[in-house]
Amino acid sequence: MRLHLYAVLVALSTAVLIFAGGLVTSTGSGLSVPDWPTTYGWFMFTFPLDKMVGGIRFEHAHRLIASTVGFLILILAVWLRLAEPRQWVRRLGYIALGAVVTQGILGGITVLWFLPDPISIAHASLAQLVFCLTIAIALTTSPGWKRAYAGRGPVPDDRILQQIATATTVLVYVQILVGATMRHTDAGLAIPDFPLAFGHLIPPSWDPKIAVHFAHRVGALVVAIFAIATTGHVFYHHRSRPELWRPSALLLVLITLQITLGALTVLSHKHYIINSLHVVTGASVLATSLVLTLRTRRGSFDRLTGSREQDESYGMHRDVRPVRGHA
Amino acid sequence: MNTYLRLCVAFLLLGSIACGGGNTEKSAAPPATAVADPVNPDTAGALKGSIKLEGTPPAAQTINRRSDPYCEQQGEAKTQNFIVSNGGLENVFVYVKDGLGDMKFPVPTTAVVLDQKGCSYAPRVFGIQAGQPLEILNSDETLHNIHALPMNNREFNRGQALKGLKHTHVFTTAEVMVPFKCDVHNWMNAWVGVLNHPFYTVSGSGGTFDIERLPPGTYSIEAWHEKLGTQTQMVTIGPKETKELSFTFKL
Numbered sequence: 069m070r071l072h073l074y075a076v077l078v079a080l081s082t083a084v085l086i087f088a089g090g091l092v093t094s095t096g097s098g099l100s101v102p103d104w105p106t107t108y109g110w111f112m113f114t115f116p117l118d119k120m121v122g123g124i125r126f127e128h129a130h131r132l133i134a135s136t137v138g139f140l141i142l143i144l145a146v147w148l149r150l151a152e153p154r155q156w157v158r159r160l161g162y163i164a165l166g167a168v169v170t171q172g173i174l175g176g177i178t179v180l181w182f183l184p185d186p187i188s189i190a191h192a193s194l195a196q197l198v199f200c201l202t203i204a205i206a207l208t209t210s211p212g213w214k215r216a217y218a219g220r221g222p223v224p225d226d227r228i229l230q231q232i233a234t235a236t237t238v239l240v241y242v243q244i245l246v247g248a249t250m251r252h253t254d255a256g257l258a259i260p261d262f263p264l265a266f267g268h269l270i271p272p273s274w275d276p277k278i279a280v281h282f283a284h285r286v287g288a289l290v291v292a293i294f295a296i297a298t299t300g301h302v303f304y305h306h307r308s309r310p311e312l313w314r315p316s317a318l319l320l321v322l323i324t325l326q327i328t329l330g331a332l333t334v335l336s337h338k339h340y341i342i343n344s345l346h347v348v349t350g351a352s353v354l355a356t357s358l359v360l361t362l363r364t365r366r367g368s369f370d371r372l373t374g375s376r377e378q379d380e381s382y383g384m385h386r387d388v389r390p391v392r393g394h395a
Numbered sequence: 396m397n398t399y400l401r402l403c404v405a406f407l408l409l410g411s412i413a414c415g416g417g418n419t420e421k422s423a424a425p426p427a428t429a430v431a432d433p434v435n436p437d438t439a440g441a442l443k444g445s446i447k448l449e450g451t452p453p454a455a456q457t458i459n460r461r462s463d464p465y466c467e468q469q470g471e472a473k474t475q476n477f478i479v480s481n482g483g484l485e486n487v488f489v490y491v492k493d494g495l496g497d498m499k500f501p502v503p504t505t506a507v508v509l510d511q512k513g514c515s516y517a518p519r520v521f522g523i524q525a526g527q528p529l530e531i532l533n534s535d536e537t538l539h540n541i542h543a544l545p546m547n548n549r550e551f552n553r554g555q556a557l558k559g560l561k562h563t564h565v566f567t568t569a570e571v572m573v574p575f576k577c578d579v580h581n582w583m584n585a586w587v588g589v590l591n592h593p594f595y596t597v598s599g600s601g602g603t604f605d606i607e608r609l610p611p612g613t614y615s616i617e618a619w620h621e622k623l624g625t626q627t628q629m630v631t632i633g634p635k636e637t638k639e640l641s642f643t644f645k646l
Contacts, residue, residue, distance in 0.1 A: 099552050100578035102540045108556040119538055119556065121463035122579035182550050 071151055075206035078140045079355075082199045085137045086351045088130040089195060090344030093251055097123030098183050104176040107131070134172060141168045141198075144205065156369075157208050164201035171198055185252050192248035196241065196351055203355045207362055208369075216366055217311045223366045224309070229301050233361040236294040236319075240354045243287040246280065247350060255281045256343070262334045288327055291353075295323050298360065315360040322353045430499045439608045440632040444639055446602035446618060448484040450646030452477035458582045465537040466514035466580060474582075475519055476622050483602020484644060486520045487620045488572065488588045490595035491606070492627060494614035500592045506530040506563065509575070509585060511539045511555070516575065516585035520621070522595040523587055525569050531555070531562045538579055545573040548589070552578075572619060586621060611636070618642040 092098050100123030101107050107115040107128055112135065120128055141164050148161035174191040181187060207213055217223050250256055255277035265271040265285070271278050299316040306312045329346040336342050455473035460466040478485040506528040510517045514535060523529055531541050533555035541562065542552040547570045553562050566573065566589040577583035588595055598604045598618075613631040623644040632638050 096581055097578060099542055100540060102542070102552040102554040108538060108554045121465070121537060122577075123462075123581065124538065124579055125462070182552060 069211065071147055072206065072209040072211065074147065075144060075202065075209050078137070078144050079199070079202040079206045081133075081137050081140055082202045083348055083351060083355075085130070085133045086195055086199060087344055087348040088126070088133045089192070090347030091126045091340060092130045093188075093192075094338065094340035094343040094347075095123060095126050097126040098188075099127075099179065100124050101127045101131070101179065104131075104179045131175075134175065138168045138172055141165055141202070144202075148205070148209075152209070154208075157205065160201060160205050160208070164198060164205065167194060167198045167201060171195060183252075185249075188252040189245070189248045192252065193245055196244050196354055199351050199355060200358050203358055204362065207359055212311060213363075213366065216370070217309070217363065220308055223311070223363065224306060225367050226301075226305065226364065229298070229305070229312075230361070230364045232294060232298050232301060233357070233364050236291065236298050237354065237357040237361045239287070239291050239294055240350075240357050243284070243291050244350050244354060246284045246287050247347075250277075250280045250284050251347075253277060253280060256338050257334065259285070260334065262331045285330075288330060292323055292327065295319050295357070298357075302360075311363050312360065315356050315363065319353065319356045319360060322349060322356055325349055326353055430501045432501055433498045434500075434608050434610055436608070438611055438634040440611060440634065440636040440638070442606040442609055442616065442630065442632065442638050442640055444489075444604055444641050446484040446487045446489075446598045446604065446620075447482060447641060447643040448477070448479055448602070448646065449643055452479055452646060460514060460580070460582065463514065463537055463580060465535065469513045472513070472515060472582070475515075479602075481601040483598065483600070484620065485598050485600065485602060487598040487602070487604070487618050487642070487644075488520050488522060488586070488595065489598060489604045489606065489616065489618045489642075490522065490571065490588055490590060491592065491609070492571075492615045492617040494612050495592055495594070495610075498592070498610070500524070502526040503593075504528070508532055509541075509587070510534050511541070511577070511583070514580050514583065516577075516583055518585070518597070520572075520586050520597050521588075522597065523566065523589055524593060525566055525589050525591050527565070529564045529566065529587070531564065533558060533560045539577050539583070540579055542576050542578055543573055544576065545570055545589075548573065571617075584621075588619070616640060618644075620644055 103109065105112060107124075108119070110116070112128075112131055115128060141161075145161035145165040148158045152158050152161070171191065171194045174187060174194060178184065178187040178191050250258075253276075258275075258277035258281040259265045259271060261267065265278075265282060266273075271282055299320050302309075302312045302316040326346065326349045329342060329349055332342045333339070333346050453476075455475070455477075458472045458474060460469075460472060466472075475486070502524050504527075507521065507523045508530045509521070510532045512534040514537070531553070533539050536558045538554065538556045540552055540554045542550075543564070544550060545566070547568045548566045551564060555562065566587075569589050569591045571588040571590070572586040573589055575585040575587070594606050594609055596604045596606050609632050611632055611634045613629065615627055616630055617625050617627045619625045623646075626642050626644065628640060628642065630638050630640055
């Protein structure tokens with residue numbers, strides 16, 4: 069249980085990190101600290117607080133939070149190695165560690181190379197994957213997951229739900245990629261009005277920035293339709309399963325909030341707080357959709373892990389492979 | 396499993412090594428070869444003129460500088476996009492765009508100074524010859540980063556954490572204009588026109604400008620303003636002749 073609570077803490081801290089990263093780009097502070105991994109020549113953790121002024125406040129704070137999250141994920145990976153009997157969950161920890169290290173390096177490279185769009189977009193996109201990994205670890209170490217949500221009988225093996233929930237998660241991630249591209253190519257106000265585009269349903273003229281901006285708006289619509297379909301299916305067929313309807317309901321709430329924030333981002337001419345909230349809410353939509361998707365496929369994980377035995381301490385199945393302290 | 400951890404650590408170290416050298420920018424260009432001044436002072440002419448502005452420019456806005464207490468303490472600062480005096484527009488970069496042919500000009504060894512003072516750039520608009528040193532100085536008791544965003548020269552971004560720090564940079568290629576910005580203080584902007592010759596100036600009080608020692612010839616003269624873009628005019632200057640030229644920007 070402590071491991072699960074720690075994993076939740078790591079996931080929350082990753083969300084904070086994404087918000088801090090959103091503040092960096094929203095305030096145009098990405099290059100306010102020109103060097104990396106040092107800060108104006110100081111070792112990162114000894115940089116004087118009174119020198120955190122202007123854009124440095126956002127960029128340096130982002131680096132400090134990122135380092136903290138990296139350290140938390142390192143501890144999580146070690147903890148999983150020592151205490152987690154399921155090999156695939158331990159592997160999630162290693163992957164999360166590798167991803168967050170890669171993410172840090174990408175962040176450094178993007179500063180040293182003056183924010184090239186592909187690197188900056190990759191940095192933003194990998195951040196979402198790191199968040200998804202921490203969410204997946206938090207979920208799979210939870211008591212509910214370990215009990216296979218068996219309180220009301222086994223999780224239904226609903227193929228349709230699995231497919232639309234998976235499609236929703238993939239679409240949300242693609243939508244975030246388009247959003248990151250829009251953000252890092254400075255196309256956030258390429259269409260300056262909302263809900264129309266230059267007063268029309270379809271933009272009357274096109275250029276690459278307008279195209280990526282419009283794609284993000286259409287993507288929001290597509291994601292919303294899939295989210296409604298997923299939620300509708302859950303509420304119609306699985307109303308008695310709180311592990312399914314809770315994330316479904318949350319998904320709808322978050323998507324409504326996210327579209328509102330997207331509109332406000334345009335109407336407020338990219339106010340940096342609204343813009344950053346839009347980024348972190350997008351990550352929350354992805355995380356919620358991922359949780360729902362994984363829960364719909366809970367049964368598949370038992371089949372995937374091959375031979376296993378009953379673990380009395382969990383009241384669940386686990387790998388046979390002996391682990392330190394569990395053999 | 397140790398293999399995974401070792402791979403991660405190795406990746407981190409390799410990345411650090413690969414990226415660590417990126418900040419040691421070599422700003423100095425090779426020294427320019429000595430070139431004789433092709434301008435004959437007995438025949439050289441001059442160009443004088445003024446920059447007019449039609450229309451009412453937007454009122455200067457007070458800049459919110461609360462993000463840095465030092466900058467806030469320097470007093471109120473206003474936007475400087477349009478500085479108009481006696482009907483003339485200041486801070487317009489005027490230069491010979493074309494007409495000098497293959498003439499080569501000596502490159503001054505004296506540095507042009509771009510100062511960061513009172514959380515503003517001084518000067519805001521200026522010119523320099525390619526190969527001439529540009530000395531960037533921090534006169535403030537706060538941090539600045541000096542970030543140049545050229546199209547044809549090499550981009551650079553240097554931090555100056557302490558008062559009195561200097562950084563010398565040499566642009567190698569002519570380019571009009573190269574923007575500078577401070578990412579710490581997002582209101583700080585400056586522009587430099589980099590040219591292969593010395594025939595450039597910036598309009599001053601009353602929008603007036605003056606380019607001297609021009610060899611006789613027919614020239615394309617361009618005027619650049621940070622918000623209003625460029626205007627170009629042709630002018631022919633005879634031996635010892637001083638021509639008047641006027642540009643009018645419209646809002």
